[in-house]
Amino acid sequence: MLKITNLHAAINEKEILKGINLSVNKGEVHAIMGPNGSGKSTLSSVLVGNPTFKVTKGEILFNGKNLLNLSPEDRSREGLFLSFQYPVEIPGVSMTNFMRVAINEHRKYKGLELISASDFLKLMREKQALVELDNKLAGRSVNEGFSGGEKKRNEIFQMAMLEPQLSILDETDSGLDIDALRIVASGVNKLRSTENSIIVITHYQRLLDYIKPDIVHVLYNGKIIKTAGQELALELESKGYEWLKEADKNNGIK
Amino acid sequence: MKPEQQYIDLFIEHENLIRQHSTSIMNNHRRPSLEEFQRLGFPPMKEDYACTNVNKAFAPDYGMNINRIKIPVNPYHVFCCDVPHLNAALYFTVNDSIYERKEISPNFPEGVYIGSLIKFAETHPEIAKQHYGKIAGTKNDGIIAINTMFAQDGFVVYVPQNIVLESPIQLIHINRSDVNTMSNRRILVIMEAHSQAKLLVCTHSMDKVSFISTEVIEIFANESAKFDYYDLEETSELTTRFTSLHLKQETHSQVCINGITLNNGLSRNNYHIELNGEYAENKLCGMSILDETKHLDTMTHIIHNAPHCTSNELFKNILNGHSTGAFSGKILVKKGADKTSAHLTNKNYCSTRNARMYSKPQLEIYADDVKCSHGMTTGQMDENALFYMQSRGIPYHEARTLLSIAFTADVLDNIHIEGLKERLQALIEKRFRGELAHCSDCNHNKQ
Known part of the structure; x- marks a missing residue:
């Protein structure tokens, strides 16, 4: 249904998204987690065409249509x-x-x-x-x-x-x-x-107790650095993001 | 030659004819007005008139129908103005002549007079004399002076004590001519104690020639009177209009004034409001949609002379193209007018880079214990709101239309004639969609 390939996006010349790859199939629920400032909200803004952000590279296909050409x-x-x-x-x-x-x-x-x-x-x-x-x-x-x-x-x-x-759902749980x-x-x-299909963007595991995701991604520094099943959310809740950031620095995870 | 001279010459040359087709009550004001006009001339482009070039507007040669020749038009056929449920008593002026109705006059309660000032001066000479020209002073304003020199008839609404007019009165001014024409219009409204009425004035231009009009409106709202005045301008880009509304309110009176400009050329609207009796309430508002090179200049003076009075003022303008708008609003709270509540708001959208808005809200307070505010904003539409609507599937231009309509909604909330608000909403929506704003039932626009 949705296929994002090597997506780069910037605001005021500052690159926020640095090569996102993501596929969402019919019926799936994906969670995107990540620390503050990792680019989660930028990704959602770019998907719906917020003119504040400029796509500099990459492609988004939605049901086979080039999304970036649509208003x-x-x-x-x-x-x-x-x-x-x-x-x-x-x-x-x-x-x-x-x-x-x-x-x-x-x-x-x-x-x-x-x-x-x-x-x-x-x-x-x-x-x-x-x-x-x-x-x-x-x-x-x-x-x-x-x-x-x-x-x-x-x-x-x-x-x-x-x-x-x-x-x-961009941080639909915040303030609730x-x-x-x-x-x-x-x-x-x-x-x-x-x-x-649904993409749930959140900081916390809390919402995912109620809306169970099929796949969890961690977005950090404009890239998806880890993708796993629902259990990843629980792991993040107990361990925080630091171990992933460290691992990303060492290019240890795929 | 200064633009004033042609009017002075015209007046002197035709004074007898002007007098002949008028009434002594109006005639008595002519010579003093001429003197004032000779002294004042047209206001120069500074101070109160800094944004409107009055001299330029009056410089061309306009014809005047001094001899009161009947213009061949039957407004009842041209304007079957059919606002659903409006059910108004309908009157017309063609340029500045009151159109004599052949249809049966509506059934007003005894004592009510609605119609020509010339006839009113015959039937109610004392009342006419006591009110005509009494609050629209010619001493400070050359445009009022020229109006008082030339106006030959006027439209009168006289509602005696305790009488409530349930259905509204509608007056339609028609600009109709084959040559460039000037009209000098007067409206005189006398609301005696505890009376109630609503007056809707619509102005249309039928022909593609230049029209200029001076319009002086005097409204007396006596003790506990309730009066609504709606002014709807739907003229043409070749129409120039100078209106000057003067209102005096006594104790416990409630008056609502609402000026709506949907289509115009150059308009200058002055509002002078005096709250003279305790607990008088005034609501003054207006809105405009301007585009191309249209110009609207609004000046308001609200004077609080008595304690415990309330005034609420709200003006909104939407400017597109190369249009210009000006707003100058002043509230004066005089010494002794304690417990005054006075609020003034002016909000404007400048939708294009070339549109210009000049705004000057002012507040002068010489009394104690008052609640007053004044504020102005001029800006663009909220891009976040536009994007939010787009993200729900609403196209950009449609989102802009919705926001524009929303922007003017609180001005329309001050319309208390059933059916009129809905009709205006529809007209405004049409106007924003780029269609000519006119009542679909008015044949003159279908030509």
Whole structure:
């Protein structure tokens, strides 16, 4: 589904990603872990086409299409979704209006008819229930005045509405208390299927207790320095990242 | 020759005709206004008029319909302005003549007068005399002076004590001419104690010739009166408009003024508001969408003369192309106006590199124990918000439209006529999508 080959990306001439290789297949859940500043969020930004970052080398194929040639909106409509680490507040644009426009843009892209008002409201309620989001939030401006937990649940709500093939959860666990974490994780798990894939970006093992990954990668200094099964997350939790950094210096791991 | 001279000559040459087609109440103001105009001239391009070249605007030769020749147009056929649920009592002016309605007049409660000032001066001479020209002073403003010299009729809304007009009044100004034309319009609103009304004024330009208008609006809101005034400009790039609104509010009165500019050429809107009675409340707001070389200059003066009054001011502009906007807002809290609450906000989007916005919010306080604020921001759209929307599949231009509409939403929230807010939202959306903003039912734009 997703194939990243030798991806290099920079911000203001400063290279952040230094040759990422990553393949994600249908139905898989990948976790990307790593210390602060290793390039995790840059990777997610580059994937969804944030113009702040410049891709200097490499290729990203999404369902065989060259992702780097697509606008951010087309990437979304092709089935890519990012749950933002810091969801943006948009004063004056109601959640309902925002979602209706987004859903209809997706439908137009696929050559489908626009969604009817009643179907849309039904869909909203159904998906809100998934992350236990209060219907009152629908009338409010996007993320404006939402608590930290509500913002993150709102991201997963949008994911549920748009039904992406590949979702990237960028530190969705940060700023969440245990209860909110459980709600968010259970929402994500309900959306999991053999047809779609998820990349979970996180610092901590905590979220991975709830969303079980198939594969864990460690990103350090702009490169993936280790890839293993779920047990790697536990190992990192007890040992930290230092041993990997050391090993990377000595080029000891593959 | 200075641009003033042609107007002075025109006035002297045609004074008799002007008087003949007017009323003595208006005529009595003409000579003093001429003197003021000769002394003041048009305001130079400095201080209050630093951003608008008034002399240049008045320099061309415009025709005036002094002889009150009927312009062949039936506005009821041209404008079947059909705002759903608006259900307004509809009036027209063609240039500066009140269009005489042949249709049956709406059924207003007894004592209410709505229509021509000339007739009002016959039926209510004392009231007309007491109010006309009383708050729109000609001593400091050459444009008001020239308006008072030339205006031959006006539109009056008179609501006697305790009367509540449920349905709104709509006045449509039509600029209609085959040659470049000047109009001098007056509106006089007298709201007696405990009365209520809403007035919507729309201005359209029908022809592709140059129009210039001076418009003086005087509003008296007596004790506990409630009045809403909406001004919607949908003219053309060849239209120049100088409006001067003067409002006096007494105890416990509530007035909302909302000026919306969707299409224009050059506009200068002045608002002078005096809060003279305790607990008077004023809401003054406006918005504009400017592009190409359009120009809008807004000046507001809110004077708090009495304690416990509230004023809230909000102006928003969206500038594209090479358009220019100016905003100069002043709140003056006079000595003794304690417990005043006064807030002024001006926010602007400059969407293109060549668009220019000049803004000057001012606050002068001479009273104790007041709550006042003034603020201004001018900037670009939030790129993070745009990207966030794009990442959900919303195209960039659509995201910009949504943000623009959102930007103006709080100005539209101050519209209290059922149906009008929704209609304006639709017009604004169309305007942002690059379509001509006009009511789809207005035939004149379909030509």
